[in-house]
Amino acid sequence: MAYVADAPKETFRLSMLIYDTRYRSITIQVIVLILALLFVGWLADNTIKNLAAKDKDINFSFLWNRAGYDIGQQLIPYTNDSTHSRAAVVGLLNTLVVAFFGCIFATILGVFAGVLRLSNNWVVSRIMTVYVETFRNVPLLLWIILSFTILSEVTSPPNAFRLTDEMIASGQEPAASMLFNDSVAITNRGTDIPWPLLERPMGGAEFAGVPINFAVVISLLLLAASVYVARRNSQRARKTQEETGERPVVWWQNLLVVVLPVAAFLAWRGFHLEYPELKGFNFRGGLSIAHSFTALLIALSLYTGAFIAEAVRAGILAISKGQTEAAYALGIRPGRTMRLVVLPQALRVIIPPLISQYLNLTKNTTLGMAISYLDLKGTLGGITLNQTGRELECMMLMMGIYLILSLIISSVMNAFNAAVKLKER
Template sequence: MAYVAEAPKESFRLSMLIYDTRFRSITIQVIVLILALLFVGWLTDNTIKNLAAKDKDINFSFLWNRAGYDIDQQLIPYTNDSTHGRAAVVGLLNTLVVAFFGCILATIIGVFAGVLRLSNNWLVARIMTVYVEIFRNVPLLLWIILAFTVFSETRPEPKDYKITAPMVELVKQKMTEEGETLPPDFKVTPRMVSSYADELEAAGIEPPQTEIFFGTVAVTNRGSNIPMPLLSRPLGGFEVAGVPISFSVLAVFALLAASIFVSRKLSRRAAAIQEETGVRPVIWWKNLAIIVLPVSLLLWAMGLHWEIPGFATDEFGVSKGFNIVGGINVAHSFTALLIALSLYTGAYIAEAVRGGILAISRGQTEAAYALGLRPGKTMRLVILPQALRVIIPPLISQYLNLTKNTTLGMAISYLDLKGTLGGITLNQTGRELECMLLMMLIYLILSLIISSLMNVFNTAMKLKER
């Protein structure tokens, strides 16, 4: 007769939480979670207690109070009557614009430097190595300050661009001597003055600085004045929360998107024909025309013209005022921050690109050569698309770094989110904790958005495995 032993009865004892491997890991996790929660709770409690001891509370209502200060670079309308909340938005947009252009510039610089660092040309490869090493190994803040100092110390003051009364007199006198009859209300233009630069110097008058790019761009020690596009027949627009939205701009973008859609269709058709017949029809000029022509026509129809920056003048052409007016004024704090950020981050991206390219096996290059592709095309069509898969993940963190590094703009008075919400608003309201928390939250959200966008891109580029 077989003896069947009764299975030992499962009984749960408290010690099993520690000694039984089935439960131990859960026990440890629960304990750590409780400790973590207690720590967070203690931090919050301690903060509130200490604030209460200083008679302070946590209150975000200051965001709706009048800010009272001015911001020089504003992408949406803002005056000192606007609220602190709006000032924060203006700052956030300033952060975004420098981060956006910075990411694009850094990517371009990085890809070029990364590819060229692997060049067979000894000199080019060494120059790129020097660039990468210099920028990676010197703190970013120093680059930002250096870039700003170069602009603000080497460029002339705005007043050096001024045309003074003696200059006008001399130019008029010279022109009369050359046999021209000038009407009494004759107005001297900057171009006339600069054409008499030698005569001015001979008469002991320092000739004025001239604007570069055919008199359209002035770079002073305060900022760069560039021409501004204006429309004489705009399509109108509307306002959302005090932000003007122009139909003209929307129309241009819509038309551009449509053109790109059509041109892509054309390219796909060309690819299909190539697949069928082995001959690719020449379509580049068609594509170019499809993209450029409709938009140019629309802009012409809306009456596009440019506002050239320059000093306001009186009826004889003598400059008035303190600053060059008109056009778009790009402060040097923006330019310097953009240049320093993109060169610095570009150096890191260059290394990521170089790593990505080196990760692709040599056989791919050789196979491409065997097919008769030239080195440039091999890089563009074979190596880089594959390398992209390796490059994108480090690229994401470089974009995040660049975005967060924009806060260093405070060193050169760039009023980004840190400058408005975390700088002036914080100082004027004394709400340190609220401003800091809000700022951290915004940067967190910003970083998460960037990384999720890049992750979507990464998934799209990933090797599709079956």
């Protein structure tokens, strides 16, 4: 009697590549790979042919040619004699500065609106609902253009601020006046705000094309040192509390440690604010902020704030009612319950959508193009592209930079998320 020890060995047949699920996935992947390679090859071939037909090549050397255009808002020195690459860096910094302030304002606004939307107060929660729904359901571009139009068409020209001798004689007031005790002037050209200056500046140096002001560096170092000392002081206080059960009062010490050294240093160098003043046809002195920046910042903050408010509301609603009730049972007041019990837990739910809102805000800064805000899209992907005609290079570079920016923001925020996330096991 013969026993069959094994199942009959199946020989490999070609049809098994399609019918056998063990091999089918390999077949499909190989086909997809071939198709993908063919597709990429086809694109590359077309690109080479098209470039040849237009007598162009792929060459990034234009980045070191003279740019020849002016940029209104520059965080590092730039003239129209600078290179295209420097223009791109100026644009990138403009993108970053709007994104940075936008994220801060949108977060503050969003947290307030989200918490107030859940308030027991009927009127307040309705107002917040109207705010959130209005901003979420209307395109961002409309808010940007509208705020820019209002800022530049409703405000008065600089000469409306003028107070002439005849007007003083006849007791007339100028048509427009400055805000906040004559310190801020909003004209149809921009917003002029006071700017801190030193009477005895400390000079500076240039590092890789970026000017560095020694006074600012020293102030920052002083501040960092003071904050470190203050934290050590708080730690000492906590230790004392753990040992003796009584916490020494240290807040005023910390405040003094943080504020005094920097204040003393600045006073020694003659710190003062320079106020904008009407000279000639325009305001001089202080810092002039273009309306394109202000409008973009306002619109982005309000728009993203509405989305963040929704994320905050969803996060708070995700925390079970028992947590609030337990806090009330312990006798904690509603405000502190929100701050100490609900929000820290809700934070874990809120952070992931918050990350994507920050990313959206950063990407949405490109809409500044509609109001001629020269960010990275406006310089590298706008004027530089049009002047040099190098579409392929400019677009590739620009998309690469945005991609890296997004990856950096999401990795930083993910690290933060990992830090505050509920630690289990």
